[in-house]
Each structure stands twice: as structure tokens, then as C-alpha cells.
Amino acid sequence: QITLKESGPTLVKPTQTLTLTCTFSGFSLSTSGVGVGWIRQPPGKALEWLALIYWNDDKRYSPSLKSRLTITKDTSKNQVVLTMTNMDPVDTATYYCAHHDQNLGYCSGGSCYPGNWFDPWGQGTLVTVSS
Amino acid sequence: EIVLTQSPGTLSLSPGERATLSCRASQSVSSSYLAWYQQKPGQAPRLLIYGASSRATGIPDRFSGSGSGTDFTLTISRLEPEDFAVYYCQQYGSSPPTWTFGQGTKVEIK
Numbered sequence: 001q002i003t004l005k006e007s008g009p010t011l012v013k014p015t016q017t018l019t020l021t022c023t024f025s026g027f028s029l030s031t032s033g034v035g036v037g038w039i040r041q042p043p044g045k046a047l048e049w050l051a052l053i054y055w056n057d058d059k060r061y062s063p064s065l066k067s068r069l070t071i072t073k074d075t076s077k078n079q080v081v082l083t084m085t086n087m088d089p090v091d092t093a094t095y096y097c098a099h100h101d102q103n104l105g106y107c108s109g110g111s112c113y114p115g116n117w118f119d120p121w122g123q124g125t126l127v128t129v130s131s
Numbered sequence: 132e133i134v135l136t137q138s139p140g141t142l143s144l145s146p147g148e149r150a151t152l153s154c155r156a157s158q159s160v161s162s163s164y165l166a167w168y169q170q171k172p173g174q175a176p177r178l179l180i181y182g183a184s185s186r187a188t189g190i191p192d193r194f195s196g197s198g199s200g201t202d203f204t205l206t207i208s209r210l211e212p213e214d215f216a217v218y219y220c221q222q223y224g225s226s227p228p229t230w231t232f233g234q235g236t237k238v239e240i241k
Contacts, residue, residue, distance in 0.1 A: 037230070047168075047176065047219055049230040060228045063132065096175055106163075106182050113163035116223035116230070119178035119187060 002026035004036070004097050004122035011128050012087050018127060022080040022097030029055050029075045033102035036080040037118055038071065040093040048093075052100060053080055087129045094124040133157050133224050135233035143241040150207040152236045154198075154220035162199045164223035170235075171216045179218075180205065207238070215240050 008020035022036055029036065037052035051071040052060045061069050070083045080097060098118035105114040134157040144150055154165070162183035168176035178187040180196035183203055193208040207214055220233040 039230075039232075046234040047221075047232040049232065052230070062229065063227065106185055108163070108182065108185075111163075113161075113182065115181070116164050117166040117178055117181045117221065118176075118230075121175035121177075124175050 002099050002120055004099060004120065006095055006097050006122045006125040008095075008125055008127065010126060011130065013131050014088055014129060016087050018082075018084045018087050018091070020082045020084075020095055020097075020125065020127070022082070022122060024078050024080070024097070024099070024122075027099060027101070029053075029073050029078070029080070031055055031103075033114070035100040035102070036073070037098050037100050038080075038082045038095060039098060039118065039121075040091075040095045041124075042090075042093040045093075050084075050095075051082060089129045092127065092129045094126045096124045097122045132229070133160060133222060133231055135220055135222060135231055137218075137220060137233035137236045139236060140234075141237045141239060143239050144210055145241045146210050146212055148210050150205075150210055150214070150238055152205040152207075152218055152238070154203040154205070154233050156201045156203075156222060159200050160203075160222045160224075162203070164225075165196075165198070165203050166221045167196055167205045168219045168221065169214075169216050170219065176219060210238070212240075214238065 004024040035054040038050040053071045068085045098121040102114035136155045138153045165183040167180040170176040184196045217235045217237045
């Protein structure tokens with residue numbers, strides 16, 4: 001069974017750097033095709049993808065937030081860390097980490113496709129940005 | 132950057148009715164990279180559909196997905212009380228590699 005759990009501060013001040021940790025079990029980030037992503041959701045609003053790190057340390061970032069984000073992994077600890085600099089009240093949101101596995105793709109019509117979705121997700125952690 | 136627009140914003144229906152949710156992309160999307168999620172209040176999203184039409188493990192067959200190109204649909208054949216929630220579509224774009232979500236459709240009890 002795959003589980004993920006986010007941890008970090010619940011309150012940060014404007015201009016500070018946010019550091020969130022995703023601790024997971026049930027899979028290994030050293031397995032080819034596996035990744036962990038971060039997605040956030042402001043209160044009452046839609047989901048926004050932030051970043052993803054793959055087993056081979058390949059990293060992907062949202063173009064609109066790339067300059068503020070860093071994603072790293074510690075395979076031995078089964079953890080992924082997301083840092084976001086220069087926090088602003090608009091960054092107030094629930095932050096989720098989620099499992100991603102290209103190996104869980106499927107075949108249709110004679111072609112096979114890698115998995116490019118997120119499943120499952122952690123419970124999320126609410127981060128409020130306020131002075 | 133591909134934008135996903137979901138409609139309607141809110142769908143008011145009664146249990147037992149059929150729900151049809153739309154997800155429209157600003158440019159053509161590979162159906163293999165289109166997914167749907169369900170989110171209930173206070174919970175994390177749950178994967179329902181991947182590859183536009185394949186149900187995730189454990190998802191009841193009253194949920195179905197269809198579509199191609201720029202127009203995709205999630206259909207719930209007969210709404211159960213536990214289906215009232217917010218639904219998001221998501222696409223993966225490879226150039227550059229990014230994941231995009233729609234703004235969501237809320238299915239509420241009429």
C-alpha cells in the first residue's frame with residue numbers, strides 16, 4: 001500500500017522560504033519510472049501543479065513558479081523536499097504530494113503510454129502566509 | 132501552455148440522475164494524457180480516470196470517460212450520494228513537461 005504524508009510549517013511570514021517534506025512508503029524512488037509530485041490548492045480554488053522529481057533525479061517545475069521552487073529527494077529516507085522562496089499571502093494553500101509512476105501506463109490501439117497522472121495523494125498540509 | 136476549461140462550474144442534480152461533465156482544452160491534447168479526479172470536502176483528490184477513458188483501480192463502472200482532441204467528458208451514469216463532490220480534469224503536456232488541471236466542476240445535490 002502506497003502512502004504519502006506532507007509535513008512542514010503551518011504558518012510562514014511573507015518573504016520567508018517554505019520547506020515542505022513528503023514522507024512516503026510502499027514504493028521506492030530508486031525504481032525506474034517512479035516520481036513524486038507536489039500540487040497545491042488555495043482555499044476554495046483549483047489544483048495547481050508545482051513540481052515533480054523522478055527516480056533519476058530529473059526535475060520538472062511549473063514554468064510560472066520555477067524561479068522560486070526547488071525539489072530534492074532523499075531516497076534512503078523515502079522523502080522528497082520542496083522549497084519555495086519569497087512566500088506571499090497568495091501562496092496560502094493546501095500543499096499535496098503525490099505518487100507518480102510511468103510504469104503504470106496502459107496500452108490501447110496497439111500503442112502503449114506511460115502513466116502521467118498522480119495516484120495516490122497525501123492528505124495535504126495547509127500553509128498560511130501571513131505576518 | 133494548454134489551458135483546461137471545465138463546464139459547468141456547478142451541476143445541481145438529484146441522486147439517480149446522470150451527470151455529464153465537460154473538459155475542454157485550449158489546444159489538442161493526447162487522450163492518453165488526460166485524467167479525471169474526484170475531490171470531496173477536506174480530502175485529497177482521488178484518481179478516477181486515466182487515458183481519457185480507463186477507470187482507475189476500484190472505481191465503480193458508473194464512472195466513464197470519453198473524448199479526444201480538445202473535448203473530453205466525464206459521465207456518472209447514476210449519481211450515488213457519495214458522488215457529490217468536485218471533479219477535476221488534468222492533462223500532461225510534454226513540451227515542456229508540465230501537468231495542468233482544470234478549474235473543477237462541483238456536482239451538488241439538487
